[in-house]
Amino acid sequence: MSQTSRPLVIAGREMRSRLLLGTGGFPSLELLAEAIAASGCELVTVALRRVDPSARGSLMDVVADAGVELLPNTAGCMTARDAVITAGLAREAFATDWIKLEVIGDEDTLLPDAPELLRAAEELVDDGFVVLPYTTDDPVLARRLADIGCAAVMPLGSPIGSGMGIRNPYNIALIREAVDVPVVLDAGIGTASDAALAMELGCDAVMAASAIARAQDPVAMAKAMRAAVEAGLLARGAGRIPRRTYATPSTPEVGLPDFGESAARVS
Amino acid sequence: MILVNGAGSDVQAGETVLAALTRLGLDAQARGVAVAVDGEVVPRAAWETFSLEGDARVEVLSAMQGG
Numbered sequence: 001m002s003q004t005s006r007p008l009v010i011a012g013r014e015m016r017s018r019l020l021l022g023t024g025g026f027p028s029l030e031l032l033a034e035a036i037a038a039s040g041c042e043l044v045t046v047a048l049r050r051v052d053p054s055a056r057g058s059l060m061d062v063v064a065d066a067g068v069e070l071l072p073n074t075a076g077c078m079t080a081r082d083a084v085i086t087a088g089l090a091r092e093a094f095a096t097d098w099i100k101l102e103v104i105g106d107e108d109t110l111l112p113d114a115p116e117l118l119r120a121a122e123e124l125v126d127d128g129f130v131v132l133p134y135t136t137d138d139p140v141l142a143r144r145l146a147d148i149g150c151a152a153v154m155p156l157g158s159p160i161g162s163g164m165g166i167r168n169p170y171n172i173a174l175i176r177e178a179v180d181v182p183v184v185l186d187a188g189i190g191t192a193s194d195a196a197l198a199m200e201l202g203c204d205a206v207m208a209a210s211a212i213a214r215a216q217d218p219v220a221m222a223k224a225m226r227a228a229v230e231a232g233l234l235a236r237g238a239g240r241i242p243r244r245t246y247a248t249p250s251t252p253e254v255g256l257p258d259f260g261e262s263a264a265r266v267s
Numbered sequence: 268m269i270l271v272n273g274a275g276s277d278v279q280a281g282e283t284v285l286a287a288l289t290r291l292g293l294d295a296q297a298r299g300v301a302v303a304v305d306g307e308v309v310p311r312a313a314w315e316t317f318s319l320e321g322d323a324r325v326e327v328l329s330a331m332q333g334g
Contacts, residue, residue, distance in 0.1 A: 022334040032332070047333025050272040050326065051300065053292050059330045060299040075333050081306075088308040089328055093301035102334075160334060187334075209334045 008205050010182050011098075011130040011151040013069075015042045018199070019229045020071070020184060021222070022209025025161075029062050031218050036066040038222035039212070045071045045100055048089055071132070073100040078113070080120035087124050099124060100154070101133040110160045112136055118144060125149035134186055137167075139174040146179035153179055154207065157198065158188030161210040165194040169201055176202035192221075192228035199232025200240070271325045280321035284314045287325050299330040 007014040021041040026032040036044060044063060063070055072090035077083040080103060087099040103120050105113025112135055124131045130151045135141055142153045155175050158164035165188060166172055176183050185198035186207040195206045208225050215221035269278045271287050278287045284302055285295055293300060295314055302309045303326045309317050319325065 024333040026332060045334060046330045048301065048328040049331040049333075051291055051293065051329045052331075059332055063330075070330075072330075073333060085303060085306060085308065089301035089303055092308055092310060093299050093328065093330065 008182060010132070015205075016040075017042045017226075017229075018205040018233060019195075019226055020045065020205060020207040021212065022207065023059065023063075023213075024075075025210050025213030026218060027213075029059065032059075032213075033062050033066060034219045035212055035222040036062075036068060038219045038226070039208075040226045041068060043069050043071050045073050045207070045209070046094075047073055047075045048086060048093060069098075070094050070096060071098050071100050072096065073134075074102045074120075076104070077102060078104050078116075080116040080123065083116075083120040084123050084127075087120075087129060088127075091129070097128060098130045098151075099132065101131050101150075111156075114138070114141055117141075118148070121145055121150055122148050132184065137171040137175065139171060139178040142175045142183075143178045146181045150181060152182040152184055152204075154184045154186035156187035157185055157194065160187045161214075162188055163190030163211060164188050165190050166197055166201070169197065172198065172201045172203065189225075192224040195225050195228040196232035196235070199229055200236050202236060205229070269319055269321065269323045269325065272327055276325075278319065278325075280323075281318050284309050284317045284319065284325065287319065288314065288327060291327055293327070297329075301328050302326065303328075 007016055008018050017040045019039055019041045021039050021044045023032055023044050023046055072094050074083040074086040077086055083103045090099055101121055103113050103116040104110050117133055121131050121133050125148055132152045132154055133145050133150050134154045137155045145153050157166035182204040184205045184207055185203045189195055189208045189211045198206045206229050212218050212221045268275050276290055304323050
């Protein structure tokens with residue numbers, strides 16, 4: 001089977017799309033619905049917050065109408081305890097064992113808190129959750145998360161919502177080598193080329209949220225991300241040429257004609 | 268006083284989780300809703316029977332757009 005027709009498999013669930021979409025930041029539910037369709041994604045993240053009785057429209061309806069699966073997250077949690085409770089609530093609310101585990105250690109950078117993340121992941125795996133942890137681009141931490149039974153790892157390219165792309169591509173490639181579970185590049189994607197690079201580095205999928213939701217035209221950006229993820233996967237499978245300092249001619253030198261001594265320039 | 272989503276409420280000790288939900292305009296069938304009381308998840312099946320202490324802290328959560 002060719003590289004691109006091979007489905008993404010996480011915890012036994014097959015998905016044709018290798019793009020995951022965050023639902024946060026869209027100006028309206030209508031735009032979110034259009035972006036979901038344009039992205040071709042099959043899995044979207046949602047958060048849990050206090051019920052707002054005045055909220056207009058239903059995110060649940062949008063997701064149900066789009067025919068995509070929910071991946072609840074623990075966004076905003078800063079301790080393992082809060083994340084574990086939130087995961088339990090998400091299981092109740094959405095009838096899914098899947099959880100995108102976020103345990104944040106710093107409010108300015110929203111970088112993961114590694115010890116709390118590991119603790120929460122271990123507890124949730126033991127409790128039967130399918131855990132997809134948002135992690136730093138540290139190959140050792142990624143391996144530890146995979147070793148304790150996480151279904152995938154989701155390393156950041158750069159801080160959430162920063163649009164800074166993949167700041168340490170070498171680490172992302174090392175993470176791909178370090179774990180046997182799917183690697184989903186999460187956070188930092190700014191535009192389509194970042195998503196393509198993630199796939200070229202060996203990631204199995206890309207998660208995009210702000211890059212699509214906050215683009216001037218979210219639906220067009222959703223299409224671009226879809227194409228970029230497919231292009232990156234194809235390029236990865238095709239095998240890129242090595243980088244060289246000097247030129248390598250693409251036209252053979254054999255058969256070059258000899259025009260004799262150089263003639264005076266025509267003025 | 269019983270706090271529901273951080274605010275004081277007229278829910279009385281001995282009333283159930285479901286009673287707190289109805290104050291928010293929700294019912295037992297509400298989709299995408301989950302409840303915690305004092306940091307513990309209350310499964311949907313227990314909403315009608317779980318009775319609240321006088322100082323209970325009830326969190327009623329639902330889906331919101333998020334990363």
